[in-house]
Amino acid sequence: MLLEPPARERGFKKERLHRVLLNHPTDDLSTYEVAKRADVSQSWGYDYIDQLEAAGLVDDTRVVDPTGLYEHWRETRIHPNELSVSLQQPRDRIQETECEYALTTYEAENIHQGFLFVSETALYVDPDDIEHWLEFIEERGLIGGGNTEFRVTDEHVFYNAQTIDGVRTVSIPQLIVDLLDEDGPAVEAAHRLIEMYHNE
Structure with a gap:
């Protein structure tokens, strides 16, 4: 893994x-x-x-x-390494951990703007917590495709991360660039966030 x-x-x-x-x-x-x-x-x-x-x-x-x-x-940008797994109620399960994380793409966009339907959960994890996350995945997830994507990259990805109603997300600019890397409606959601965040 x-x-x-x-x-x-x-x-x-x-x-x-x-x-x-x-x-x-x-x-x-x-x-x-x-x-x-x-x-x-x-x-x-x-x-x-x-x-x-x-x-x-x-x-x-x-x-x-x-x-x-x-x-x-x-x-x-340097794309993060990713691992896709299946989790039941991923956001709830992730919040139960004490490891550092920040949601991005669909889940984070839904928290900040509410334009996209949450079809999958993507989150960045701290490189120092990888072993804990692997244990979490082995205990609660199914490997190989799925509804949850764990991402690892430079720890600076957590710069200006936000906590809203107990849920941690990446900063708005990080969310925007991640959405731009997705397809279709996610790109439109990114442009809406640019308009809102930068008053364009």
Whole structure:
């Protein structure tokens, strides 16, 4: 059973910067603070933000083209490793654990916006909790396809995660980029969230 972080470090820096910029789109953070929150070197952060500015996506740290920056993030992101299982009442079962998680895609969108029918549950798990999650899956789930997708990636995915009515979800920008990677109605839901979150 394979549930582990992607075997690479390169590329996470860009993803972290995208995540921080889109979580603070109105220029309320300095370039120094963006790099610090993204956990990247100052020089690398300055250089990459300059590239985004040259592409017309940001002006200093203010996001001027949210849709374009989300597309850029989607095209350059490192996809998480995933494990699909079948769980009965997955959200309830997941909430019973003491492990760190954050829901995304359909379940998270339904909590924040309510546009999509929850056809599956997807969640990010902390790389340090993988063994606990594997035990949880062995005890309560059926492996191989199913209604629940466990995802593992860089721990920065939990940046600005939110808890609503006792349920933890990824940040709105992380949710948007995850929905853009889905098909059909999920993409429309992502664009609605962009309009709502970025007043586009």
